[in-house]
Amino acid sequence: MKVRTVLAMALLGVTLVLVCGCAAVRASYRTVPLSQEKHYDASFDATDMRAITDSVVAELLQSPFLSQHKEPPIMMVAGVENRTSQYVDTKNLTDRIRTELIRSGRVRFVNAARRDDLLREQGYQAAHVTPETQVAIGKQLGARYMLTGSLTEMSKKSPRQVRVSRQEWKYYKLTVEVTDLETGLIVWTTEKEFQREASKPLIGW
DSSP: OHHHHHHHHHHHHHHHHHHHHHHHHOOOOOOOOTTOOOOSSSSOOHHHHHHHHHHHHHHHHTSHHHHTOSSOOEEEEEEEEEESSSOOOHHHHHHHHHHHHHHHTSOEEOOGGGHHHHHHHHHHHHHHSOTTTOOOTTOOOOOSEEEEEEEEEEEEEOOSOSOSEEEEEEEEEEEEEEEETTTOOEEEEEEEEEEEEEEEESSOO
């Protein structure tokens, strides 16, 4: 009788372990608010992208350069150069800057990245579309200013010594500038910088 009881209890224990184990490794997901910051390491991430672009837009909207224009100036985006050691989708940076500036109503942008598509569509309309609905060729507005920039990085790791973890420091700087296409002069520029420290265990997975 005691043997059966022991076996029954052992079987129950194994069953509970298997059930709990399956629940522990079951895939799950949840929606996380964008405002909830969480950095897993010292790398440049989405939270950094949002914070740094918000800061650039806020400064440009308050700048004397933009205030002197009675009409929203027309710009084009030439891109941000990635000079870091990691892959960074810098188009995300410029897309968000452009979107927020357009939303403000203070800046206009020509779609330089789709210029070939625009020309093809104009050519198609000239050949196949009725005059009443055809867009006028040669009426595109030209950009007066060009938005460019660069994202740079400096990093440092703790030296080799007896320790259970390794420290890593990374410094990032985003430089954004607006150039007058007529004169070639840089009419506005800013720098946004931050640094982060991360500690990684030497043993782990």
